Amino acid sequence: MKNLQKGFTLIELLVVIAIIGILSSVVLASLNTARSKGSDAAVKSQLNSLRSEAALYYDNSGSTYTGLFVQTSTSTQPVKLFVAALASGNGVTGATTSTAWSNSTASAWAAAVPLKGQVGSSFCVDSSGYAGVTTATTSVASATAPACN
Known part of the structure; x- marks a missing residue:
């Protein structure tokens, strides 16, 4: 009488589980990198749109950015709120924060938002x-002469 056993041994099952674990860790690491790059691409796109819209606003409002930047020191300006929301949405935390400034005559401005995928770097437009x-x-030089460094 032949004793035929069908199935996998415990060692074979453990090897398969180990291989699946290694492959999943590689995929998850790549996925996190892609998420960071995607967040940074969104910030860059939004700030480029801000730059274009600000240029249109400047042309249509008598060569001034007064409606976008009311004063250089208030934190309730539309552009300052916009870049703060971008930084928050990008998941940037810590000491690096978003900045936005205009000069006292509202004829020049700059705005910067930290990037998630490039620690210590910001995307800046002026x-x-x-x-x-x-x-x-x-990233923004000063409130009196705002420009990207």
């Missing part, structure tokens, strides 16, 4: 048409 990644701690 009224001169600049849009790019800055690595300075403070």
Whole structure:
């Protein structure tokens, strides 16, 4: 009488489970990187739109950004609220925060939002048409002469 056993041994099952675990960890690590890059792409797109819309606003309102930036020190300006919401939506926490400034005559402005995928970097746009990644701690130069560093 032959004793035929069908099935997998315990070792074979453990090897398969180990392989699945290793593959899933690689996939999840790649997924987190893709999420960070996607968040950063959204920030860049929104700030580029802000730059374009601000240029249109400037042309249509007598060469001033007064409606966008009322004063240089208030935190309730529309653009400051916008960049703060972008940073919050991007999941950026810690000491690096979003910044937005205009000069006292509302003729120049700059705005920066920290990037999630590039720690210590911000995406900055300003009224001169600049849009790019800055690595300075403070991306916007100053409130009196706002520009991306």
